[in-house]
Amino acid sequence: MLDPQTVSFTLNGTPTELTIDASELLVDVLRDRCRLKGTKRSCDVEVCGACTVLADGLPVSSCTTLAVDIDGKSITTIEGLAKDGKLSRVQQAFVDHAAMQCGFCTSGMVLATTALLEQKPSASEEEIRHFLRGNICRCTGYIKILEAVKSLV
Amino acid sequence: MSDRLSPPNPDHLEKVTGRTQFITDIEVPGMLHGKVLRSTVPHAMIKSIDVSAALAIPGVVAVLTGADIVGLNHHWGPSLKDRPLIAIDRVRYVGEPVAMVAAENERIAEEALDAIVVDYELLPFVTEAAEALEPGAPLVHGNHEAIKDFYFKGEAKPVAGTNIFQRYAYEQGDVEKAFAESDRCFESKYEFPMVFHYAMEPHCVIASFHGDSLTLWSCGQSPTAVQKVLSRVFDMPLARIRIISPHIGGGFGGKASVKIDPLVAALAWKLRRPVRVCLSISESMLTARRLSATVHVRTGVRNDGTILAKSVRVLMNGGAYADTGPAVAVKAANRAIGPYRIPNLSLESVAVYTNTVPGAAFRSIGGPQAVWATESQMDEIAEALGLNPAEFRNRNLLRRGEHVRADLRPIDVEMGEAMDIAAQEMSRIKALDGDNITYDGTALGISDPGIMPVASVVMRLKIDGSVAVISNSVEIGQGVRGVLRKLASEQLNQPIEAIEVLTPDTAIAPYDWGTGASRSSLMMGLAIEDAARDILSQVAEIAELVFSADPAAVRFCEGGIIFGNEKKTFSELLHTYYGIDSGEIVGVGRVTPYSNGGRLAQAPLFWETAAGQCAIAVDEETGEIKVRHYVSVADVGRVVNRAAAEGQDEGASMMAFGHTLSEELVYQDGQPINATMIDYHVPTIDKAPENFVTVLIESGTGPGPGGMRGMGEGAILPVAPAIANALAAGYGARIRELPLTPERVWRAIREKRGS
Numbered sequence: 001m002l003d004p005q006t007v008s009f010t011l012n013g014t015p016t017e018l019t020i021d022a023s024e025l026l027v028d029v030l031r032d033r034c035r036l037k038g039t040k041r042s043c044d045v046e047v048c049g050a051c052t053v054l055a056d057g058l059p060v061s062s063c064t065t066l067a068v069d070i071d072g073k074s075i076t077t078i079e080g081l082a083k084d085g086k087l088s089r090v091q092q093a094f095v096d097h098a099a100m101q102c103g104f105c106t107s108g109m110v111l112a113t114t115a116l117l118e119q120k121p122s123a124s125e126e127e128i129r130h131f132l133r134g135n136i137c138r139c140t141g142y143i144k145i146l147e148a149v150k151s152l153v
Numbered sequence: 154m155s156d157r158l159s160p161p162n163p164d165h166l167e168k169v170t171g172r173t174q175f176i177t178d179i180e181v182p183g184m185l186h187g188k189v190l191r192s193t194v195p196h197a198m199i200k201s202i203d204v205s206a207a208l209a210i211p212g213v214v215a216v217l218t219g220a221d222i223v224g225l226n227h228h229w230g231p232s233l234k235d236r237p238l239i240a241i242d243r244v245r246y247v248g249e250p251v252a253m254v255a256a257e258n259e260r261i262a263e264e265a266l267d268a269i270v271v272d273y274e275l276l277p278f279v280t281e282a283a284e285a286l287e288p289g290a291p292l293v294h295g296n297h298e299a300i301k302d303f304y305f306k307g308e309a310k311p312v313a314g315t316n317i318f319q320r321y322a323y324e325q326g327d328v329e330k331a332f333a334e335s336d337r338c339f340e341s342k343y344e345f346p347m348v349f350h351y352a353m354e355p356h357c358v359i360a361s362f363h364g365d366s367l368t369l370w371s372c373g374q375s376p377t378a379v380q381k382v383l384s385r386v387f388d389m390p391l392a393r394i395r396i397i398s399p400h401i402g403g404g405f406g407g408k409a410s411v412k413i414d415p416l417v418a419a420l421a422w423k424l425r426r427p428v429r430v431c432l433s434i435s436e437s438m439l440t441a442r443r444l445s446a447t448v449h450v451r452t453g454v455r456n457d458g459t460i461l462a463k464s465v466r467v468l469m470n471g472g473a474y475a476d477t478g479p480a481v482a483v484k485a486a487n488r489a490i491g492p493y494r495i496p497n498l499s500l501e502s503v504a505v506y507t508n509t510v511p512g513a514a515f516r517s518i519g520g521p522q523a524v525w526a527t528e529s530q531m532d533e534i535a536e537a538l539g540l541n542p543a544e545f546r547n548r549n550l551l552r553r554g555e556h557v558r559a560d561l562r563p564i565d566v567e568m569g570e571a572m573d574i575a576a577q578e579m580s581r582i583k584a585l586d587g588d589n590i591t592y593d594g595t596a597l598g599i600s601d602p603g604i605m606p607v608a609s610v611v612m613r614l615k616i617d618g619s620v621a622v623i624s625n626s627v628e629i630g631q632g633v634r635g636v637l638r639k640l641a642s643e644q645l646n647q648p649i650e651a652i653e654v655l656t657p658d659t660a661i662a663p664y665d666w667g668t669g670a671s672r673s674s675l676m677m678g679l680a681i682e683d684a685a686r687d688i689l690s691q692v693a694e695i696a697e698l699v700f701s702a703d704p705a706a707v708r709f710c711e712g713g714i715i716f717g718n719e720k721k722t723f724s725e726l727l728h729t730y731y732g733i734d735s736g737e738i739v740g741v742g743r744v745t746p747y748s749n750g751g752r753l754a755q756a757p758l759f760w761e762t763a764a765g766q767c768a769i770a771v772d773e774e775t776g777e778i779k780v781r782h783y784v785s786v787a788d789v790g791r792v793v794n795r796a797a798a799e800g801q802d803e804g805a806s807m808m809a810f811g812h813t814l815s816e817e818l819v820y821q822d823g824q825p826i827n828a829t830m831i832d833y834h835v836p837t838i839d840k841a842p843e844n845f846v847t848v849l850i851e852s853g854t855g856p857g858p859g860g861m862r863g864m865g866e867g868a869i870l871p872v873a874p875a876i877a878n879a880l881a882a883g884y885g886a887r888i889r890e891l892p893l894t895p896e897r898v899w900r901a902i903r904e905k906r907g908s
Contacts, residue, residue: 037178038171040402042353043434043830050353078171091169095162098796101804102630103168103175104353104402110169129839138353138403139630140800141807142841 007071011036012080018067026062026070027051030077038078038107042136049135052108053077059115059134078107081114089152090114097148101139109135113149122153162635164400164628175400176372177357177431184359184427185214187420188262190252190269191439192244195508195823196278196291199242199251199271206268207254212261216269217253217420225419229382231304231410233311233318233475235294236511238386238419244273245293245473246508247824248439253420255428278508280820282447282470285316285505292316293473293506304378304410306605309479318471319479319504321486325559326497331462335453339534343526344890345873346817347445347470349438349828350515351835352629354402356413356440357431360421366393369418372401374409375667376625376659382411383418398657404629405808406514407441409669410477438828442818444469444481444504444512444519448489448526453497458540458548462497465489467523469504472511478504480603481512485519488870489527490557492568492599492762493549498558509820510828514669516805517761517866520600521812521873525891528596528874532881542595542878543572553854561601562755565854565862566788568597571764574848578784579766582844591768591781592883598765598870601757602863608676608744609663612641612684614692615737616727618651618712622681625657625665626673631865632797636674637681639793640858644685646709663741671761671863674793676744678858679753684742691738692726699729752856759855759862763787765806765871767842769879776899778814780840780876786848790855790862799847802868806845809872810836817892 008017011034020029030039030053039062042050046061053062054076081088087095090113100106109132116123116131123131128149137145167173204216219241230236240251252269256262277291284290297311297318311318332338359370367389373379376396384391401408417430432440446469453462467485471478486502502519504512535545547569554563572595579593611623622641626633634654642649655662665677692714693704702716709715713722727736746754768782785802792798815834819827827833847868855862873891881887886901 036171037174040175040354041177042355042402045829045831047830048353048434078169082170087166087169094169095165098162098165098800100165100168100630101632101797101800102353102401102403103164103173104630106168107171129841132838134837136353136835136837138351138405138808138835139804141803141805141845142836142838143803143807143845143847144796144800145838146841 005068007068009070009072010074012076020067022068024067026053026065026067029067030062036077036079040104040107042104049108049112050105052111052135054111054115057115057118059112076111078111081110088114090117093148093151097144097151099140099144099148105135105137109137109145117152125150164634173400175354175402176370177354179359179370179399181359181361181427184429185255185257185424186259186262187253187255187417187428187430188259188266189250189430189436190266192240192247192249192251194244194273194275195247195280196276197244197273198276199240199244200274201272202252203270204252207265210261210265210268212257213265214255214257215424217423221423222419226386226388229386229415230475231378231477232299232309232479234298234300236474238415246510248510249473250416255420255424278823280507280509280823282468282505282507285507290316293508305480305603309475316505317503318475318506319482321483321502323486323500324498328462328464328497328499331497332453335461336456337537338451338453339530339537340449340451341530341533341889343448343450343529345446345448345522345525346812346891348443348812348816349818349833350405350407350441352403352405352407355432355434355437356408358414358417359427359429360418361427362421362425366395367418368395368397369414370397370399371414372408373398373411373414374404374627374629374669375411376627376657377664378667379411379414380659382415386415387422395658395660398627401627401629405516406518406669407437409514409667412440435829438833439510439825441476441513442510443515444471444478446485446522448522450526450530452530452534454534454538456538458538458545460493460495460549463495464499465527467502469502470507470509470512471504472507472509474511476511477514477518478512481514481518484603485523488520488600489523491527492551492557492564492597494551494555508823510825516808517600517869520598520866520870521809524596524598524870525873528598528871529877529889532878533887543576546572546597557599562757564599564760566760566762566852568599568762568764571762571786571788571850572597575764575766575784575786578846578848579768579782582782582846583768586844588768588781591770592879593766593768594875594877594879594882595766596871596874596878598867599760599762600867600870602670602672602759602761604670604672604676604758605666606676606744606746606748606753606758608665608680610677610680610684610742611663612681612688612740612742613737614688614723614740616724616735618647618723620645620647620652622652622654623662624677625659625662626677627657627668629668631801632794633668633673635797636793637677640678640681644682645688646711648711671866675855675857675861675863678861679744679748680742682742682858683744684740687742688738688740691740695726695730699726761863761867763867763870765868765875767875767879769876769883771880771884771898771902773902776895776902778876778880778893778898780810780842782844783842784846784848785868786850787864787867788850788852789864790857791851791853791859792849793861798849798864801865802847803845805866805868806872807836807841809869810840812891813873813876813893815892815894
């Protein structure tokens with residue numbers, strides 16, 4: 001264990017300050033300390049994308065990110081996308097296209113898509129496939145996910 | 154491909170906002186966290202385990218080892234009683250649980266694992282099925298205790314003094330005579346690898362003993378099987394064991410029957426405090442995997458393409474514990490038959506123990522292994538006879554109502570229709586795409602779902618017209634809650650918003666066999682039909698009593714009942730009946746082998762099938778296969794939720810892309826060398842075909858409500874042989890070993906060109 005450190009960041013728009021152990025992973029801090037369980041843990045090795053969150057708008061794997069490294073950043077988790085009870089357009093597209101089954105990859109998939117469309121509002125199919133390659137879904141076969149994302153560009 | 158959007162699904166709203174409570178999200182007050190120390194050696198006697206240093210770590214509460222469980226009924230298994238709760242004196246595979254630490258948090262528990270010292274005395278090991286069969290091979294188990302009718306009907310047939318835990322055989326006609334009379338005989342061997350389920354949520358269980366009762370929050374697909382095993386292990390009445398099954402992040406069979414529940418319960422039993430054990434994905438990879446298989450197929454044909462005889466010999470690697478392997482072996486044999494008229498048929502399947510991760514059920518158990526072999530060979534025979542593969546298949550196809558096997562239910566679909574649709578759809582896609590650079594391959598798969606017609610449901614019609622549907626069907630992503638909701642809405646003629654499908658909980662939900670084998674929508678649908686009849690008869694009786702209604706004339710209408718010209722709300726009916734403005738009607742629905750005049754008793758309940766056609770292109774520089782288009786066609790009887798049903802076939806097909814192109818758990822020196830998600834590659838989104846068409850035929854011929862049959866597994870069957878057939882057709886390279894890795898493909902093409 002390392003010495004406790006203070007980390008200040010914006011979490012879904014709310015300024016947040018936590019005293020944490022320097023070795024704590026972001027996924028654990030979000031799930032266990034911040035009680036935001038929508039961020040999912042699967043592969044532990046930055047391969048599957050289930051734990052994706054946005055740091056200053058860019059997708060990062062929270063399973064391999066030290067929580068101390070998000071100091072000063074703005075973090076968005078799946079809980080931060082819907083505003084005033086209204087789904088974001090990416091969330092709405094996933095619902096409309098039934099682009100999920102078990103739902104365990106959905107948080108990461110929706111956040112990665114959000115980041116993609118932020119950067120490239122008219123992403124080509126090739127760009128979509130390339131960008132989302134770091135998010136595994138074992139249930140849907142990706143077909144309905146592709147339909148959902150393509151409906152937004 | 155769907156142009157129809159899904160109806161609003163409350164599950165989806167929860168999932169897309171991150172609010173769904175999965176098993177790994179659940180917290181029970183006062184719970185500790187457990188971590189598992191696993192064997193690092195493939196086969197050994199445990200000489201000693203020193204846990205003293207681990208126990209001295211602050212925050213560690215207890216350590217469980219085999220020494221703790223000697224007073225319990227410590228061996229269990231769904232088919233053979235071969236598995237200890239935790240290793241007692243011997244380990245049989247790398248990854249076997251040897252000790253468990255319970256601590257205040259996961260990190261402390263994990264650190265404490267490093268402080269445990271295990272002294273092993275190594276034993277000779279065997280990881281290959283063929284080697285496990287040889288005389289003098291190390292025996293993984295000293296004796297075999299098969300248990301009858303425990304989980305599956307019947308019992309496994311192990312062979313004493315060998316590693317064989319299941320042997321199955323079937324004969325019809327005179328195979329040897331038919332081979333002698335055949336113009337040509339074809340014989341080949343096909344290899345199918347060990348593959349991992351990779352449900353994205355790892356296995357997780359929370360167990361809590363309180364007083365003389367036990368409650369488990371389980372990731373299991375078969376809550377009543379978990380309950381039964383725990384009842385035997387702890388010698389507790391079933392009624393004191395409660396299994397709660399929240400949302401599960403995928404299963405695919407890797408969480409079917411019983412997996413880590415007894416292990417976690419044993420730790421809770423020692424602690425007498427709630428404990429949560431959540432595996433890592435790497436640990437899940439050491440928990441269950443598909444049985445690898447070597448399949449020998451010999452087929453005798455006339456020169457005109459008529460099949461006279463087929464002999465199939467399957468050898469399966471079942472790993473260190475039999476688990477559901479005995480059933481997988483039987484199904485692999487049956488699923489090798491295919492939708493063809495084979496007058497002389499010989500099937501044999503043998504499953505053996507090895508010092509590897511236990512083999513277990515995986516989507517269409519035994520099916521992909523068998524169909525890989527037989528449908529590859531169909532194309533090889535067609536080529537040798539100079540026939541078009543579709544024409545060769547057509548010549549031998551069974552028509553609806555003909556027998557696949559004399560003792561099984563006749564086939565209830567037209568496979569020729571499905572194959573034709575697949576071909577038409579592929580032509581349409583290619584024309585639209587302007588594609589003239591890909592090569593096509595086709596395969597057909599049929600499977601006999603292992604469905605016991607045993608299910609029950611409780612439906613509680615509340616005075617306000619809302620309805621609680623209470624069953625043990627577990628939501629693992631297949632959408633069963635949505636389907637049951639719709640079926641209950643239809644059967645009770647109530648708006649869908651009035652129906653709530655509750656979280657499975659054995660304390661309130663009646664017995665069901667389990668969630669798997671494409672059974673839940675169908676079985677629970679039939680049970681809902683029965684429960685709706687029960688509610689109607691109670692309501693009619695009450696209406697006669699309080700409103701002098703003719704009970705035979707009573708029907709459901711929205712929010713109430715109608716009889717003759719009269720309409721009453723449920724509230725009016727029950728208020729008048731009970732005297733207070735409260736109450737409910739409880740309906741029970743059952744499915745048994747005697748239901749529907751006994752028509753459900755014959756196996757299989759229905760045939761689950763798929764026709765698959767792919768179009769591939771190979772990068773000849775690298776050997777990488779790109780599947781550009783794929784068509785999946787199946788007669789599912791009736792579609793209840795189109796988007797969910799299509800999603801099942803799309804997901805099953807893409808899952809098969811994995812075992813076809815990249816997935817294989819590799820053993821070297823007794824060690825699984827790629828059992829992490831860094832080294833084990835499942836399909837990613839860039840591998841999805843450019844065009845994917847799912848056709849669901851609604852023939853209305855299934856045994857369920859509205860003529861539905863089960864689905865969700867069939868589409869996995871044709872993919873591997875279809876792709877291999879396309880490779881052979883386009884590049885002349887016939888590969889009989891999966892996965893079709895770039896290296897294998899590159900070498901095969903080069904060898905073909907070289908010759």
